[in-house]
Each structure stands twice: as structure tokens, then as C-alpha cells.
Amino acid sequence: MTVFLFRRLLSALAVLLALSILVYGLFYLMPGDPAELACGKRCDVSELAQVRHAMGLDRSIVAQFWTFISSLFVGHSYDTGVGTTWCSAPCLGFSFQSNEPVTQMLLDRLPVDLSLALGSAVLWLALGIGFGLFAALRPNGLRDRMTTLVAMTFSATPLFVLALLLLIVFCVWWQVLPFPTYVPLTQDPGQWFENLLLPWLAIALVTAGNYLRLTRAGVLESLGQDHIRTLRAYGYSERRVVLRHAVRGALPTLATMAAVDIGGVLAGAVFTESMFGLPGLGKLMVDSANNVDLPVVTGITLLAAFLIIAANAVADVLYAVLDPRVRLA
Amino acid sequence: MTQNTDTAAALGAPLRVEDLRVSFPGARGGELTALAGLGFELAQGQALGLVGESGSGKSAAALALLGLHRGTAARVDGRVLVRPRAAGAEVVDVNTADERALRSVRGRELAMIFQEPLTSLDPYRRVGDQIAAVRRMHFGESRKEAAQRAAEALEKVGIDAAGKYRAFPHEFSGGMRQRALIAMALVLEPRVLVADEPTTALDVTVQAQILDLLTELRRETGMSLILISHDLAVVGGTVDEVIVLKSGEQVERGPVRKVLTEPQHTYTQALLAAIPRLDAQLPEPKPADDAKPPLMRVRGLEVTFPAKRGAALTRAVAGVDLELREGESLGIVGESGSGKTTLGRSLVRLQQPTAGTIEFDGRPLGSWRGRELRRHRRDLQLIFQDPASSLNPRRGIGDSIAEPLRVQGEKDDARLEASVCGMLERVGLDPKLYHRYPHQLSGGQRQRAAIARALILRPRLVVCDEPVSALDVTTQAQVVALLRELRAEFELTLVFIAHDLAVVRQVSDRIAVMNAGRVVEILPAADLADAQDPYTRTLLAAVPELPHV
Known part of the structure; x- marks a missing residue:
């Protein structure tokens, strides 16, 4: 396991170095x-x-x-x-625009994306795995078809359309939630939660569909396997077989995908941030790119690359932890 | 079935099966009957064998005994009556019982072990925990008690519980996994153990151990046994009574001695005749031409694989010297892990040796590169164990057979097709099967196609790696006969790798016995029964014997 971790870390470092060369090249490739x-x-x-x-x-x-x-x-x-x-x-240098240190600018914005990523991940995992199991209990039945249909509809909706719909429904028609602004968790947890609920929901609804499909497919695939037949032959109830054992086979894949997706949101959720007016990395990226603020663009790209590579490394480790057969490698 | 309504109540035996039928929905609304009326009663402590080839319905029957067809498309009729051990408990009909009653029978009254020990355990959980969980569910014991029982069960099947309780299934060999599954059955103290081809995936020596274990446990615990197998010899030494199935029909039934020695039905006779015997008369081997240099000379061959965590590196082949004369047939036998497959692959240069030399036709095999290597590949061919996975599933077999010719530069489609059709006929396949996909063929047909692909280039040396292990006995006999014919016709030098000593003996002039990467002895096939080497003797002793007719 230690060898596995060490090797994984080395390759992550190599990729980062290559990326930083590429990113640094931005300075020279940009016109002007x-x-x-x-x-x-x-x-x-x-x-x-x-x-x-x-x-x-x-x-x-x-x-x-x-x-x-x-x-x-x-x-x-x-x-x-x-x-x-x-x-x-x-x-990472200083911003051309504001002369602020880039590192500080990034650190200021990271909590926004951290909040976004973790909150929405909890939601999309709960929705995706929950409804995936719901669908897998009676494959091809009515509820399977209905859940899959709804999930696919959400997955196929562009995020900005969904965000707009959520805003109209919750903030304009029903007026149960405020128009989101970012309130740091440390300042007021209740406000933090209330303001982030809609952005979380938007990301979760778009993302959950994939998890639903993966869970459903993973469970159904497991159900056909020999070791599941053994459980049935030894008197396990179908419920227990599906919820405790068949889902186990889907977990490594789910965890891997979740790590990568969380990394993706962390590295800047451009649409979500713009639609809900959240001051995160994605918004900063768009603004800096518009202003050709190269140090900031470089900084964000590097940070994003770092986060995604880290997420992938975490995914690999999770896979090894969740599947005992991989640990030998 | 009116006559049976009262018998259910009077059932004294642990299990009675009445007119059991299983059918699957077929193409165009039709039905495929897998099992057409099976009936028997199993007394306490009795052992019954169900024997038949693939398609005989024996596995469908096994699954039906535990109601495992539920939730699938299969239709099950008839009755499977189980008398639970608890005094006063009602007889359960597996086919009509509700989910609860069925679950209380599964494992507790009828426990099952499967053909695929490699995949039948949960890969994500520790072996001991899996056994303990089953115990806990049926007995409602505490974690600690259940773990204690699981450890005892493991010890009973010969697994060191202290060291292996916390192991994962992938850390076990096939034999160990089958033992663990038996332990899972034992921990519930069932009245009947249903064993569906429990040893088919295992080595002969391991097979013998598992069969002995089953017999011993039956004596010790008084449980009844249903042993399902395609191999009459396996069933022969273990059960009291045997039922022979063919295409879902029971064709013969009786005490095992009687069925084996005086088979009544022609199918049983054919089945018995197809089983290769260690004492069968062999044709006189061709006198070796000692003046000619050997076709292949292997010196000090070693193949090592990189180490896995902690363990030393694996020496699959640890110093082998061999000579192959032109036109001879050399059998290689050994248990799994003995290095026979790695050796075979090295001979056709699919595996790079770590040390040692292989000379083919007087030239070192390792020296060929690029175009020259491709030209020489013509001479060296390999036939794999499982044609279902070694033929491209997305291509017609004709295309697959033509591929080697294409690689060697033949471009004319008409000529290609003509040679392929000729070869198909030669291996006993209808040329009309040219465009069929592998999954549309039977196991025997697929292996014939694989043989055709190997022979299409007119090789000089063919290595057959367990070419008949995946086949039924009768098909096996046909393919072995075909290989013998083709060997004479194409003047092939044959290396025949198998774990089945009797099969190897049939097709070989000489036999090399491998153990732990080394050749422990090479002896003429005719002298196999009189082998002196202790390891060879162990292998021979493990072969299940049929009584002499």
C-alpha cells in the first residue's frame, strides 16, 4: 500500500510539473x-x-x-x-489589475468553492445513490423508468437554465429563499446554509443523474454475480442483498467519480458562480481572462490543475481502500 | 398430483422432489425445457449423484432445489418438499413457499456449494466474516459466538482459522475457496448439502481432497449430499445412488456400482465409454528416429515474474531441459501453478524466457526479430483452453481462421475463403458455419474452429494448452480423436498440456510431469501407470477411478 501511494504521488508531481511548464507558456502564447x-x-x-x-x-x-x-x-x-x-x-505574482498578491486572491475565493463543492456533493451523492438503489430494486419497473427519466431530464438541462428556474421558483414565486449572496460559514452558519442551498441544488440536480445511472448499473451488474447468488442461496433477503452487498460492488466506481467531480467543482464552478453571483474562483477566472490579468489566470489554472490532480490521486487511493483486490498492485 | 397431497405431511426424509420441471422462455414465444420431470427422495445421510453433460438440466435442477430460479424468467413446476429438522415444523414446498419460509430453508436445511469457488465468495469481505454473518443471520447469535462457530467450521474443512480468518477470498487458492464455501455450509449444520460441480474448476489432487472431505463430513455430521457433476468417475466414489440426466430427462437411475458396471441405457454406456482411462490400451508409438536432430531443444529454461507484495518473485519455470523430436507428441501434466502453461507459451515465443535457450530447427528462438519473427510464427502455433474467449466474439469464425493467413500476406479473398473452407471441413465443421459467431456454436465446435485457426498456416509445432478441459466428456473424446488424426495427417509435432492424466496419456508418446516449475520426470506414455516418482504417484492416486467393467 505504501509503495502504491508513493508511486501515485510521484506521478502526480510529474504531471504537475509538466502542467506548470504548459501554464507558464501562456505568458508567451498570449498576444501582446x-x-x-x-x-x-x-x-x-x-x-x-x-x-x-x-x-x-x-x-x-x-x-x-x-x-x-x-x-x-x-x-x-x-x-x-x-x-x-x-x-x-x-x-504566484501580483495581479496586473489590483496589484494584490495572486495567492491571497485565490485563498480569499477558495472557501466559496469549498462550500459549493462539499455541500453539493453531499446532495448529489444522496440523491444519486438513493434513487439509484430505488430504481435497482425493481429494474425496468415503473418506478425505475420514472426515476431514470427524471434524472436524465435534469442531467440534460443546462446548468444556467436550471439555476434560473430555481431562482424564479424559490426566490420570486414562493419567496422562501433569499437571492444567494455569499456569507462565510465562520460568520453565520445559518445564513451560509440558506444562501448556498440553491447553488447546491443546481449542481446536485445536474450531477446526480450520472450517479444514479452508475449506482443502478453497478447494483444490477453485481446482482448477476456468483457471490450474490451465494448470499441468496444462504437465505439473505433480497433487500439486504441489494442494499448491503450489491451496492458494495458499485462503491469503488462511485467514490472514484465523486472525488474527480468534487475536484472539478472546487477548481471553479463558472456557471453556478456567475448565475448565483458567488465570488468564487470561476468568477475570478472569467473576470481575469477578460482583463488579460495573466498572473491571476496562471495562478487559477495552476491551482485548478493541482486540485484536479489531487482529486484523481484521492480517487485512486479510495479505489484501493474500497477494493481489497487492488491493494496488491 | 393428487396422490401426493397426503405424502407431504408424512414426509420423513429431509428432502423429496416430485416431478420437478424447469423451462425457460425461448425464441418466438416457445419454451425451452431444461428439466422435464425429476423425482427422488433423499434419506437422511444418503448421497445422491446427478450426472449429465452440459444441457442435461442438472444445474437447473440444483438451482430449483433452493428456489433460486425465483425472480428470473424460468418457469418451475412440481414440488420440492423440505422437512425442517425442528420437531413439529411444517413441510416447506420450495416452489410455493413464501419468501420468509424459503429463506429459513435456504442454507439452514439445504446448503449449496457452487462450481465457481473463485467467484462465489464476496470479494470485498473477509472470509471468516462472511461465514460468521451467515451463522448470525440464521441463529441470531452474538458477533463473538458466530465468529467462534465460523472459526470452528474453517478448522473442520482444514483451513487454519487463526491465520486465515481475516484473509480476503483473493488471497486463497481455488481449493481453499471451495473449502471456505463448504465451511459456510457447515456452519449452518444443514441436513442436505447440494454440491453443484464442486471440483470441476480444481486440480485432480485438490479434487480428491475435496471429495474426501465431503465424504468425511457426511459421515461425521450425518447430512445428506447431492453431488452434481458431468463426471461419472467423480460421482462414482462419493455417492450411493446416481441419476443420469440427458436433455432434461432422467435416462437411468440406480445404485452407483450397478450403473457404472452394468449401464442399461445407451447414453450411460456412451458416457462411460468416452471417459479416458489410465489403463486403456495405447497404439504403438512411432519408433523415434534418433539419427535426426531434435526439432526443438530447450536448455535451462527459466521464466520468473516480478514479486508481489512481500513475497519472493515467482519462478514459474525454474530450469527446464527438454528435447522434442520431429513428429512426436509430448504431454505435459501438472497441477495449476506448476508452470506448464508458462512453459508452453515460451515454446511458441509468446513468453520471453528469463534465462536459458530454446532452439527450433537448430536456431535459437530468441534471435528472431520483426519480419523474420513473423515468418517463423507460421511454424509455431498455440491452441488455448477456452475457445469461447480466444476467438474474437465480434467476428465470424471464418474470418478468425483466415486472419493468420492475412497476417502472413495473403490478400486474395477467394483464395482465403477456399483455404478456410477446406480447413473447416478437415476439422469436421460444415463450411456453412463460416459466418457464424463463436457464441452461436457449441463448445466442441468452437474448439474445432480454434484448431482450424492454428492449423491453417500448416505449422510444424503446435502447443495445445488444456484444449479439452472446458468440454463435456463425449465432446472431449471427439476432439482428442480429431487431434490424433490431424497430427498424423499434418505431420505435426504436438505439445499437449493438461491436468487430466488420462487425456494426456491418450495423445502423447512421452509425458513430462511438472511440479513447481521443474520437470520431475519424463516417461513413455505407456509406462505412466508404473511411474516411480513420488509426485507422479500422488497425481495418479488422485485420479478418480471407475470400476472395471
């Missing part, structure tokens, strides 16, 4: 001169040269990349001309 973008519109030639020097753009590309990587681990001091600014590790 980063220094010009950083300096702003009214910027004369000497100022530009100074900015270019401060940003290290006058050095070789390898040296620049090295600075980029090393500042992630040990920080980096910027020469602003009037003095030096220390950017502590993990340093």
Missing part, C-alpha cells in the same frame, strides 16, 4: 507583451523597460521559469523601482 499589460496604457518607454526588468522579462526563458517555480516554494522579491516587495511562498 506582458510588461505592456502590467504597466497599463499610459506607460512610456523607460517605464516599460523598468517594468520589464522588474518582471524579469529581460532574462532567459529558462531563468524566468526557474524563478516562477522557485517562488512557488520559497517566495520571491520584486524590484518595483521604488523599493522591493516581498511575495511570500507560494508566490
Whole structure:
């Protein structure tokens, strides 16, 4: 198991390194001169040269990349001309727009996506697995067809349409929930919950369909297997067979998928955030991309990549934990 | 069935089956009858054998005994009457009982063990826990008590409970898993044990151990046994009475000695005749031409596989020396894990040896590369154990057989088809089957197709890896006969790998016995019965014997 974890970690690191090279390449692939973008519109030639020097753009590309990587681990001091600014590790530079450190901007927004991801995951897992089992108990029966139909309808609805519908129903017609704004959990848990309920529901409804299908298929596949026949032959009730044993066979797949999906939401739920006006990473990404705020874009991309790779690593480990046969590998 | 209404109440035996019929919905609204009226009564402590080939309805019968057809498309008629041991308890008819009554019978009165020990245990739970859970459910005991019982049951079937209680099924060998399943049955102290082909997936030596175990447990606990098998010899030494089934019909029934020695029905006679015997007369082997250099020479062959957690690396083949003369047939026998398959694969260069050399026709096998290797592949062919999985399921068999020719550069479709049809006829298949898919053929037909694919390139050496193990006895006999014919006709050098000593003996001139990666002895097939090596003697002793007729 330790060897397995170690190997998994090494490959995750390798992917991250490759990705950071790719992401750093963004600076050079984007049209325009980063220094010009950083300096702003009214910027004369000497100022530009100074900015270019401060940003290290006058050095070789390898040296620049090295600075980029090393500042992630040990920080980096910027020469602003009037003095030096220390950017502590993990340093991702400063926003062209606001001059704020990118790391701080990301840390400010991460709790929003963390709340979004965890809350919606609880919901979609409950809905998906619950209704998946409900459907699998009587395959091809009426309730199986109905649940599958409803789930597929939600899965096929674009998130922004669903979000809009939820807003209209809950906030306009019934007026039972406030128009969502983000309230940190630490500030007021009740408000936090109330405001996030609709975004959670939106993500969960769109995502749950996949989990329903996976649960249903996994359970039905298990039901045909020999070890399930053994349980039946030894007098286990059909209910217990399905709910305790057949679902076990679907778990590794479900956990793997959940880890990856949670990673995906964490890394920025662009549509959800925009529709519900939540100040998360997705919204920041859109804004920064519009403003060609390269350090922020790079920072988010790197963070997103990190989160998704971490989620995948977690998924692999979960799989090994849940399926004893994999542990040997 | 009016005559039976009163007998249900008077049932003294643990189990009585009356006119049991099982049918499945067939194509176009028709019905396929799997079992057409089976009836017997099983006395306390009696052992009954149900024998038949695939399609005889024996497995359908086994499942029906426990009501396991419920919830499937199968239709079950007749009665399966079970008398629970509890005094005054009512007789349960498995076919009509409600879910509750049925569940109290399953496992507790009738326990079942299955043909597939490898997959019949829950892969996610520890073996001991699975056994304890079954006990807890039926007896309502505490966790601790149930665990104690489970440990006792494991000990009873010869598994060290202290060390193996917490193991997962995948850490067990096939034989161990079958033992664990028997322990699961034992822990409920059932009155009847239904064993559906319990040893078919196991080695001969393990098979002998399991059969002995069943007999011993029956004596010890007084439970009755229903042993279902395709193999009359397996049933022969274990049961008192036997029922022979063919296409769902009972064709013969009687005390096992009598059925084996004086079979009345022609089908039983055919079945008995098809069983290969260790003492059958062999044709005189062709005198070896010692002047000619051997076709293949193997020196110090070793194949090792990387280590798994903690364990040392696996030496599948640990130093083998062999010589194959042109045109001879060499049998390789051994238990699973003895390295016979790895050796066979090395001979046709599907497995790279770790050490040692293989010379084919005087040239080292390992030296061929690229185009040259492809050309030489012509000479070396392999036939696999399971044609159902070694033929491409998405292609007609004709296409599959033609593929090797295509790889070797033949492009003319008409010529391809002509050679394939010729080969199909040669292996006893109708050329009209050209476009059939593997799943539309019987097991025997599929193996014939696989043989055709191996022979289409006119190879010089063919390695057959357990080519008849998945087949019924009568089909097995036909395929073995075919291989013998083809060997003469195509002047093949044959390597025939199998765990069944009697089968190997039929097709081989010499037999190599393998154990733990080594060849322990090579001897002429005719002398197999008089082998001196202790390991060979163990293998021979484990072969279930049919009484002499």
C-alpha cells in the first residue's frame, strides 16, 4: 500500500510539473507583451523597460521559469523601482489589475468553492445513490423508468437554465429563499446554509443523474454475480442483498467519480458562480481572462490543475481502500 | 398430483422432489425445457449423484432445489418438499413457499456449494466474516459466538482459522475457496448439502481432497449430499445412488456400482465409454528416429515474474531441459501453478524466457526479430483452453481462421475463403458455419474452429494448452480423436498440456510431469501407470477411478 501511494504521488508531481511548464507558456502564447499589460496604457518607454526588468522579462526563458517555480516554494522579491516587495511562498505574482498578491486572491475565493463543492456533493451523492438503489430494486419497473427519466431530464438541462428556474421558483414565486449572496460559514452558519442551498441544488440536480445511472448499473451488474447468488442461496433477503452487498460492488466506481467531480467543482464552478453571483474562483477566472490579468489566470489554472490532480490521486487511493483486490498492485 | 397431497405431511426424509420441471422462455414465444420431470427422495445421510453433460438440466435442477430460479424468467413446476429438522415444523414446498419460509430453508436445511469457488465468495469481505454473518443471520447469535462457530467450521474443512480468518477470498487458492464455501455450509449444520460441480474448476489432487472431505463430513455430521457433476468417475466414489440426466430427462437411475458396471441405457454406456482411462490400451508409438536432430531443444529454461507484495518473485519455470523430436507428441501434466502453461507459451515465443535457450530447427528462438519473427510464427502455433474467449466474439469464425493467413500476406479473398473452407471441413465443421459467431456454436465446435485457426498456416509445432478441459466428456473424446488424426495427417509435432492424466496419456508418446516449475520426470506414455516418482504417484492416486467393467 505504501509503495502504491508513493508511486501515485510521484506521478502526480510529474504531471504537475509538466502542467506548470504548459501554464507558464501562456505568458508567451498570449498576444501582446506582458510588461505592456502590467504597466497599463499610459506607460512610456523607460517605464516599460523598468517594468520589464522588474518582471524579469529581460532574462532567459529558462531563468524566468526557474524563478516562477522557485517562488512557488520559497517566495520571491520584486524590484518595483521604488523599493522591493516581498511575495511570500507560494508566490504566484501580483495581479496586473489590483496589484494584490495572486495567492491571497485565490485563498480569499477558495472557501466559496469549498462550500459549493462539499455541500453539493453531499446532495448529489444522496440523491444519486438513493434513487439509484430505488430504481435497482425493481429494474425496468415503473418506478425505475420514472426515476431514470427524471434524472436524465435534469442531467440534460443546462446548468444556467436550471439555476434560473430555481431562482424564479424559490426566490420570486414562493419567496422562501433569499437571492444567494455569499456569507462565510465562520460568520453565520445559518445564513451560509440558506444562501448556498440553491447553488447546491443546481449542481446536485445536474450531477446526480450520472450517479444514479452508475449506482443502478453497478447494483444490477453485481446482482448477476456468483457471490450474490451465494448470499441468496444462504437465505439473505433480497433487500439486504441489494442494499448491503450489491451496492458494495458499485462503491469503488462511485467514490472514484465523486472525488474527480468534487475536484472539478472546487477548481471553479463558472456557471453556478456567475448565475448565483458567488465570488468564487470561476468568477475570478472569467473576470481575469477578460482583463488579460495573466498572473491571476496562471495562478487559477495552476491551482485548478493541482486540485484536479489531487482529486484523481484521492480517487485512486479510495479505489484501493474500497477494493481489497487492488491493494496488491 | 393428487396422490401426493397426503405424502407431504408424512414426509420423513429431509428432502423429496416430485416431478420437478424447469423451462425457460425461448425464441418466438416457445419454451425451452431444461428439466422435464425429476423425482427422488433423499434419506437422511444418503448421497445422491446427478450426472449429465452440459444441457442435461442438472444445474437447473440444483438451482430449483433452493428456489433460486425465483425472480428470473424460468418457469418451475412440481414440488420440492423440505422437512425442517425442528420437531413439529411444517413441510416447506420450495416452489410455493413464501419468501420468509424459503429463506429459513435456504442454507439452514439445504446448503449449496457452487462450481465457481473463485467467484462465489464476496470479494470485498473477509472470509471468516462472511461465514460468521451467515451463522448470525440464521441463529441470531452474538458477533463473538458466530465468529467462534465460523472459526470452528474453517478448522473442520482444514483451513487454519487463526491465520486465515481475516484473509480476503483473493488471497486463497481455488481449493481453499471451495473449502471456505463448504465451511459456510457447515456452519449452518444443514441436513442436505447440494454440491453443484464442486471440483470441476480444481486440480485432480485438490479434487480428491475435496471429495474426501465431503465424504468425511457426511459421515461425521450425518447430512445428506447431492453431488452434481458431468463426471461419472467423480460421482462414482462419493455417492450411493446416481441419476443420469440427458436433455432434461432422467435416462437411468440406480445404485452407483450397478450403473457404472452394468449401464442399461445407451447414453450411460456412451458416457462411460468416452471417459479416458489410465489403463486403456495405447497404439504403438512411432519408433523415434534418433539419427535426426531434435526439432526443438530447450536448455535451462527459466521464466520468473516480478514479486508481489512481500513475497519472493515467482519462478514459474525454474530450469527446464527438454528435447522434442520431429513428429512426436509430448504431454505435459501438472497441477495449476506448476508452470506448464508458462512453459508452453515460451515454446511458441509468446513468453520471453528469463534465462536459458530454446532452439527450433537448430536456431535459437530468441534471435528472431520483426519480419523474420513473423515468418517463423507460421511454424509455431498455440491452441488455448477456452475457445469461447480466444476467438474474437465480434467476428465470424471464418474470418478468425483466415486472419493468420492475412497476417502472413495473403490478400486474395477467394483464395482465403477456399483455404478456410477446406480447413473447416478437415476439422469436421460444415463450411456453412463460416459466418457464424463463436457464441452461436457449441463448445466442441468452437474448439474445432480454434484448431482450424492454428492449423491453417500448416505449422510444424503446435502447443495445445488444456484444449479439452472446458468440454463435456463425449465432446472431449471427439476432439482428442480429431487431434490424433490431424497430427498424423499434418505431420505435426504436438505439445499437449493438461491436468487430466488420462487425456494426456491418450495423445502423447512421452509425458513430462511438472511440479513447481521443474520437470520431475519424463516417461513413455505407456509406462505412466508404473511411474516411480513420488509426485507422479500422488497425481495418479488422485485420479478418480471407475470400476472395471
